[in-house]
Structure formats: structure tokens, C-alpha cells
Amino acid sequence: MTVTIREIAKQAGVSRGTVDRVLNDRPGVKPHVRARILEIVNELNYVPNLAAKALAYQKKPVVFGIVMPPEDIEFFESIRSGINSAADELKDLGIRLDYRYVDNRGPEEGAAAIRELVEAGVSGIMFSVMDDELIRASIDYAAERNVPVVTFNSDVEHSKRICFVGQDLHKSGLVAAGLMNRVLHERAKVVIVTGNLKFHAHRSRVEGFRKGLADYGSRFEVLDVIEGYDRYAETFEQLDRLLGEHADLGGIYMATGDIAACVDAIKKHRREGQLRVVCNDLMPPAEQGLRERIIDFTIVQNPERQGYVSLRMLYDHVFAGKQPESEHHFTETHIYIPESL
Amino acid sequence: MTVTIREIAKQAGVSRGTVDRVLNDRPGVKPHVRARILEIVNELNYVPNLAAKALAYQKKPVVFGIVMPPEDIEFFESIRSGINSAADELKDLGIRLDYRYVDNRGPEEGAAAIRELVEAGVSGIMFSVMDDELIRASIDYAAERNVPVVTFNSDVEHSKRICFVGQDLHKSGLVAAGLMNRVLHERAKVVIVTGNLKFHAHRSRVEGFRKGLADYGSRFEVLDVIEGYDRYAETFEQLDRLLGEHADLGGIYMATGDIAACVDAIKKHRREGQLRVVCNDLMPPAEQGLRERIIDFTIVQNPERQGYVSLRMLYDHVFAGKQPESEHHFTETHIYIPESL
DNA sequence: ATGAAAGCGCTAACAT
């Protein structure tokens, strides 16, 4: 027999309305009555029926806000497709989405979007813009008003978000090192390309990679760590120089940065196939590089999964009262080769 | 405004009961009335509300039957965990599961289980035992009684199942070849280990692998294809012989078979690290082999995902009337290295 | 502070 509100009401000798008030933390119930009901709830191991909840919410569906960079950014399209497939599963379960696309070059828009959504009465927020003091304050503002926030893809550390859903950056660096180990031999020289070492996220991959190499003794030499600031020109220029200086360079780890620049630099020096290249993500330049056999491996962070999991997590939190198992939910780290495509 | 049965009934000038009869293909409606209602349904683009459906089904939950090998088989535990996580999401949506564990050495039990489930009135069946004439007949028997069957992990070809959910075996062979290409150099000799070439599934991986090697020109030589019949002794013995005969063997592709036997044979000949080894799945022996750096890569078929997708597909079919997009649903092919663990 | 009752969209049993 499944336990219902009706059953609890009967046992407590009150009406279903009162039980509902208690279960949803609404005022208007005498403390001792509330206590008694909670007792019975625990004893009977009551679990709310989500279908019934959903039906009752039909009139006034629960809204989840989503704050992310503009639609035209390739990488986020994959995330959105994951979000939408979760939304699809949940569409009859009484939820609606409110997307807010904000400029990701500064924190202002993102911070404002969170506040607007809270004012508008959303029941939860998914957020992915940047890590900033202003943003952190907005997240905490939401949290204080009981609006749970899940950050995805890039975290806002030390904020009151209930969870971060994204890649394990350190591990992706480790895996990259493992791949280098497999394809390079005795005493190889490698170079690391990153965006900006001031960013924690960019540093993590580099650190993971170094740690991974170290596990294989001292046979690897990291010639240089290039900061390309995610720009083509800077990245190309520096790699161009390095390739010129080191005829014996064995591998390139594109931790973060413009992959096209890397591919072009290798082509310019006619070193296709002589260098082992490991990069991240499966954007068109990486895919193209794989197909041309210039890139050996690319490590992906499952953007669809990130979107899917984040929304599902909010739903479970709001409707079933589930806490995330940990404050970090890492999506699996997967390796792609040309044949995987 | 969402379209409801009530709305359709009003427009058609009939009662909700009649609309319900039409929508669920129940008898007792005059053909022209039925046609008229269907017309309106299409015009208004009616989509049933699953939460409401689920609630209404509470009294008499829909049951899905699951036929698979015994609980103690490691590989199927992962699949089951995927099934259960889907069931968890669907638990309030009016479904129950009926597991039938059958001996997978012969077709009889599996075939009988299907029939029993059909007689018991289940609304759908997930099946994973073996490909056999007896089984095929049972699946068709179910299909004829409008009980949809999804085969998972291993298919029953040419049967009336609505879909097969599992790995793309050919692709996993291709990927294995791609990995060999990356880690072996000029003119390498490799050996393929499979279970039984009479089985279509076992053949597929081997064919994919050969096709993949061929893509890299003629630099690979396949010394032998060993049939180990999934047994330790046979596999060990043959690999032992081969390793003795060919000091220059470059790689082993364990397409199907006992991985512990492979690891042990390599250890006996003290060829750890000198041979590149690619295998499948992430059972304990493979994991152990990876950690010991005897196995270089293992290619996985996402057993959890197979379970999850299969159940979800049945649900969508039965409750939302969705047809599978294709009669094969391949789970992604992923590559693992020690660092992935 | 608490109870009673209507309604969310659908199904199924019972009436007509």
C-alpha cells in the first residue's frame, strides 16, 4: 500500500489540508499538531506522488530559470539540447523553462538576470556564465529566498549554489597525460596550450596533465606552457615560434584554446603526423582536426549530459526534496578518436 | 492553451468517454464518429497528459516484464542499475517491473518467460538472452498480442521486436583498429581473439576491426584469429602458443573472450608493456589489467545506458505512443584508459 | 487554526 496524504490525515485525525500545510511548510498549523503529523509522516515513510503533484500544478506550472551565454555559441547548443531533452521528459510534470541569454564578457547581465528571475518567482535556476563576486552575491541572494541554484559547465565557487554540474577538469588533464604516455616514447618533449592561467578552470587541466605526466617518471619534458587567451592570433603565433625552435617536439596538449590555430600552425610547419596532439571538446575545428588525422585524441565533457543532469537535479530538488549527493557532479570524461565520429 | 480530452469532446459534440474510447482504440464507437474525433484530435494537435494518465493508472499499474540472465552475472548488474534508475524516474508514472531471470545457456526458459509475461498481461517486455528460433517465435507471439518487445545488449534479429538497444559492434571494432593504429608503428603484427565466429555478434567486432585496419593500408598483418569460446583454458592455451611462436607480435585485440586468460598469458611470457592490448568492457579483469598497464585500452558499451534507454523506450511507446526512431538504438562507444578509472 | 470541497486530465465502471 502506498502512503497518501489522506492516510496520514486519517491517522493524525486532521484534514488533508492540514497535512498539506505541514508538508509544504506553510503557516497556520499549531506546533504540536505539526509535530504529530511529521512524526506520522516519518513513521509511515510517506513519499509524495509526483504525478499527482504535477497534475495539481497544471494551472500554475513551476518555472525554472536558465541563465547562459547567447544561443549562437556552439558549445552551449549541446548543453541546451540536453536541457531540452530533460524538459521533454518533464513536460507533463508541471514545469516550464525561462531562458535568459546574457553576455558572458562581464558579470553584470548575469547577476541581474538571476535577480529578475527570483523576483519573477521561479522555483529554481540553472546558471552558467562566469565566476565573479557580483554573480556570487546574486546566487546567494537567490539561495536566501529559497530559490535553489545549480551552476553548470563553469562553477561559481564558494557561492550558495546547491551543486555544480560539469567536467572534472583535473581528471581530463590526467587522461590527456595518459594518452600522451601511450603514444609517445622515451624522453618526449611536449608543450601545453592553455587560455589564461589566472582562471582556476584553465589551471586545473594543466595541473592535472602535469600530475599525470609525473606519474610516468621523468621521461616527459614540458617545454613550455603557452597562454593563448582563447584567441587565434596569439595561439598561432606562439605555437608557430615553438614549432620553429623545437624540431624534436613530440606532442601538444591543447588544454584550452583555439584549436584551429593549433592545426594551422602544424600545417604550416608540415609536421602533420609527426606530432601527437590531444585536445578537448568536439567543436567543428576539433572534429575536422581528428578527421585530418592531425589531432589524435579529443577529450569530451558531455555537454548534453551536463544540461540534462542539471535540470533533472533542480526538478528532483524542488519536487521530491532530494539533495544533490555531493556539491560537485562530474560528468564522465570520454576519449574520442577519428573512428568514434 | 493545452488541448484536453474535454476540449475535444466539446468540439466533437460527444462525451469524454467516447473520446477516450477512440484514443485508446477501444470498441463501441460508430466509424463516422470515430473518424470525426480523430480529425479533431489531429487538427488540435492533441497530446495526452502523462501525469494525468499516470494518476488514473494508479489502481492498476502498467507492468513491464524484463527477461535477462541471473542476477549474479556481473555485466548485467550494470544494465540493471540503468533499468532501475529509469524505473525510479518513472515510479510515479504508473509503472511496475516484473523481472524474470533465466538461464542463458538454452533458449527454452527465455522463450517460456516471454509467454508467461504476455499471459500475465504485461504491457511491454525487455529481453536479453540469446538469438534463437524459439525465442524469435515467442517475441513474435508477444508482438501479435500487441505487447511491444525491446531487445537489449544482444539482439534477436528478424524478430518483431520494436527495437534493439545495444552497442554498435562494428564500430567498436573500428575504434579498436584506430587505437591500434595510434599505438603501433610501421608493419605491426596483431592477433584477434574472439569467442565463436559462428555468432553474428562475435563476428561483427572482428569484421569492424579488420575493416578499420584496412583503412590504414597494408601495414598491419593479422597473424591469426583465435576462437576462445569465452573460456579461460582455450584462450590461454592458444595465446600461450602464439606468444611463443611470435616474438615480434605487436598487439592483441580481445574482441570477445576471457580477459584474465589474455593477461595471464602475457605475464607468463613476460611481455608486459611490449604488447599493445585493446579489449572490451569494464569488468574486473579488464579493470585490473588496465591498472597493471597490461591492457592499454578498453572499449565500453555503456551497460547502464542500455538499461535506461530500453525501459524509457518501452514507456514512451506505451504511454506516449512514440515509435523508436530506428529499429537499432546504439549506445555510444567509449574508450577507457587507466586514468579514466 | 482547521476543515471541506473543487479541480488538474485521464480511465473505467456503470447507466442509459
Added chain:
DNA sequence: ATGTTAGCGCTTTCAT
């Protein structure tokens, strides 16, 4: 052949 109605479990509004 078709209409009516009573739930399914929960929320919410209106009485008391």
C-alpha cells in the same frame, strides 16, 4: 453506441 460519474493524490480556495 454513448453519456455520466467516481476516483487517482495533491493543491488551493473558500468556509468555519
